[in-house]
Amino acid sequence: MTAPKHPARPRRVGRLLRILLPALIILSWLVAASFGGPLFGKVDEVSSNDRTAYLPSSSDSARVQELQTRFAGSDEIPAIVVAASDGKLTEAQRTALSEAVAATKEIPGVDDDVSPALASDDGKAVQAFVPIRSDADLGEVVTDIRAHLDDAAPSGVTVYVTGPAGFSADLVAGFAGIDGILLGVALAAVLVILVLVYRSLLLPVVVLATSMFALCTALLVVWWLAKWGVLLLSGQTQGILFILVIGAATDYALLFVSRFREALRVEEDRGRAVLSAWKGAFEPILASGGTVIAGLLCLLLSDLRSNSALGPVAAIGIVFAMLAALTLLPALLMAFGRAAFWPRRPRFDPDAVAAEGGMPTTGVWARLAGLIRRRSRVIWIATTLVLAAGTLGVLQLDASGVPQSDLVLGSSPARDGQKVLGEHFPGGSGSPVQVVVAKGSLQRAADALLADEGIDGVTVVAEDSPSGTAPVTDDGVQPVGRPGTPAPEPTVVDGDVMLQGTLTAAADSSAAEETVRRLRSALEGSDAVVGGVTATSLDTDDASLHDRALIIPVILVVIMLILMMLLRAIVAPVLLIVTTVLSFGTAMGVSALVFNGILRFPGADPAVPLYGFVFLVALGIDYNIFLMTRVREESRRHGTREGVRRGLAITGGVITSAGLVLATTFAALAVIPILFLAQLAFIVAFGVLLDTFVVRSLLVPALVHDVGRAVWWPSKLSRGER
Structure with a gap:
């Protein structure tokens, strides 16, 4: 007698898992995001914009700062009050100003040791020193002092609050919109791009939800690490974290969705399509994220804690961007299936896919791939010459540092007071x-x-x-x-x-x-x-120059090794690194011309080229990874030159969309009126567009096509062209 079979039971278990597993993943991310979301308005509780806090402990400035507290008996931050008139101040005006300055000690956060108002030699101004306690809310206290003195100032006298406290307060005000305005602008811009790319209403929301859940969870981890003193957090680092996670998570999501759309055309079952997409997207997303993380962690070699702190903070953000793209997004797509693409749902049509040979035969990217096949050498030589000409602008880049008074763009009461x-x-x-x-x-x-x-x-x-x-x-x-x-x-x-x-x-x-x-x-x-x-x-500028000379070569070596392991070759990684560095040089050269000739910036912080290099090389190499992993996959079946044509035609649309998203998110940094962020926004946004439309679309495919199978040396692919 044979045992009864229950073929329906495994199917029921399978269906149950297909429902429960995505639900548990979505619920887990929802819980994490619910804890991280409320922290957006509380980042200032665990952050600091004090430049001395980021100096190496061995520097003279840091040692003096540490001793100053012991000499003064406290660690107040001085605010300089200066009041001036067009003519000589009268006795009544000086008396009124002295009383107004003395009354500032009644403002919460102001220490009692307020200096008397001292007249200038020309008799047209007075100055006083108002110490602010270090544990006070600096921005709020300076605002209260300014309001009090404006109300109490005699007619014809203008009062300013400047000095270290005044400039710090202006910086705090500059970063004030980082939670609302920056995120709002970035998300709105990305949403518009996604709607135009997908021509769908639901899918852009799914992709943005993936990015926001990644950001909320990353913020949860970073906030508590900063709270416990493990990490240092500043307004600058916070802004970069927000933009980086939104941009990277969206890019990874675009790649996964592209694979999912392909799979839906040959797989009728959504579960099989999600699994196929996951297998195809896992390696490039992991390699891309790993490259960015490796580049960011090289910042740990920095003498400046502002740089070394950014490395792990941003790396944590990239980790959660990858995790969201490889767990939350598949779960959401599993739940929605083809409905996510409504009203342009991909049809199950394996015969049409077979007739196309697995790649698009019409459209911009198919035509460009055909042009590269016919004129590869002319294209890569011409492109290289144009990019090389753009690098000449680097000679005009002044990145030796800028005065503190120029850090804030637009109005600055402290700058006027100075x-x-x-x-x-x-x-x-x-x-x-x-x-x-x-x-x-x-x-x-x-x-x-x-x-x-x-x-x-x-x-x-x-x-x-x-x-x-x-x-x-x-x-x-x-x-x-x-x-x-x-x-x-x-x-x-x-x-x-x-x-x-x-x-x-x-x-x-x-x-x-x-x-x-x-x-x-x-x-x-x-x-x-x-x-x-x-x-x-x-000391900060000197340390930045040291970091630049040390970290940039280290990043190049690290990324080169990662590419060699990923592509299992030596020639291809060398070519990719050279093209990426050339693209970076062009981006910096054009940026220098724009900063000096159009925007009239006073110069640049020494860290600007370093940050620009980290993000452009680490993120720019992403698109080469997306392209070359697909080219390698196609080359194994069709040969290198045909693999280049197919890889470019298949990935052209998704990589271009990813580049537009990343450039847009970094451009959003320009809404924060801080010189460093405005310059970084332009450099990275322009550089990413250059990588997307020139380097990855023309230079790299044409160069690899011209070199042929030797590009995979010394792997097996270099020894046979099919």
Whole structure:
């Protein structure tokens, strides 16, 4: 007697799994996103835009910043109040301003140690120093101070709040739209592109939902890591994370959807179509994401924590972008099936696919593939010459650093205040050079400062002095107060004292930086350490230049090794790297011409070329990976030259759509009025479009077609052309 068979049971189990598994995946992502979504408005709780927080701990500026708290007994951030009139201030106006400044100590977040209002030599302005507690909301406190002083200012007098606190507040205001405006612009632009690409209403929503769930989950992880002190987060890093995840997740989703559409034409069952798409998309998505992650993690070699912190933060974002594209998106497509493409549903028509030979025979990309087959050498040589000409603009790129006052585009009250301050007081008032030196070397260090033409005066921190400092001249520390008052004793911390030199030039000017360099040279060989606002900017720029020279070659080597493993060849990866670097050079050259000749930017941060390189090379190589993995797949069946033609015809549409999406998302960074982000937005957006429409569409296919099977050397594909 034979055992009864139950053929229906496995089918029921299979159907149950096909329902439960996608549902569990979607539910898991929904739960994670529900925890991450509310954190969009709370990123400022775990982020910092303080430049000294990102300096290497071994730098002079970081060491002085650490000691300053011990000398001052607190770590307040100084705000400089400057009030000016067209004519000389009257006694009544000076009195009103003094009372208004003194009243700022009543504002929450302001320390009690507010300085008196001091008149300028020309009598047209007064200045005062208002210390803000480091644990206060800097942007909110500065806004309150400005509002209070504007209300209390006498008629005919304009009041400004500038200095470190003022500029930091302007930066905070510049990043204020990063949660709402930036995301809104990016998502709206991507939605329009997706609707035009798919001509569907549901599929763009599915793709964007995949991207947003990836971003919410990535933010959940990054927020808590920043909360626990594992990662450093800034407004700049936050903006890049948002854009990178949206762009990358959408790109990976486009690739998967393209494979799914292909599979639906030869598979009637949606489950089989999803599985086929997953198998076809897994390797290029994994290779693409892995390449970007490897490039980003190279930033860990940076001396600047602003760079080294971006690496893991952005890498976490890419991890979740890949996971969403390979888990959430397949689950959603499993749920919707062909309905996701409504009203242009792909038809199950394997006979038509067989008649086409598995590739489109009409359209722009089929015609371009045919042109490359006929004129490959002419195309790649001409394209190379045009790109090489574009690189010449790099000679005009000024990426040596920009003043802090130019970091914010558009209006900046702190910048306006600094200009007025420089018209009536020494330009560096409120942001002195700070020199920590052994007590026994105080006079020698003071003499070096006094002898420099860039220093207007020297003081030493002295807690016994009413103002907290005492003047230092060639004759030593001078008394403060009535005649006969003894000179106060300098504050000593671990045997050291702190001198402060008032700069004649604005603290963020190139003249001030030259003064700091001269002082460091004059004090070389002693135990003196030079810090302050200017030194912080100088050390940051120097560290950026060091990072650029170190990290760029490392990224090239790492990506080269990844491509060799992926393509199982040496020649093809070398060609891809060379074309990508050429594209980067052209993007930087054109950007330099636009920045200098059209937008009239004051220069660029030294980190701009580094960030541009990381994103353009890591992301630009993505499209070559998408193309070349398909070319390799087709070459195994049809030979290299036919594989190039088929690979370009099949992937042309989806890669172009992905390039448009990524360029659009990075261009959205320009809505944030921060110079660094505006420049990065243009460089990456233009570079991605260049990669999409020139390098990947013309240069790489034509070059690979011309080289032929040798491009796969030393793999087996290089030894046989079918």
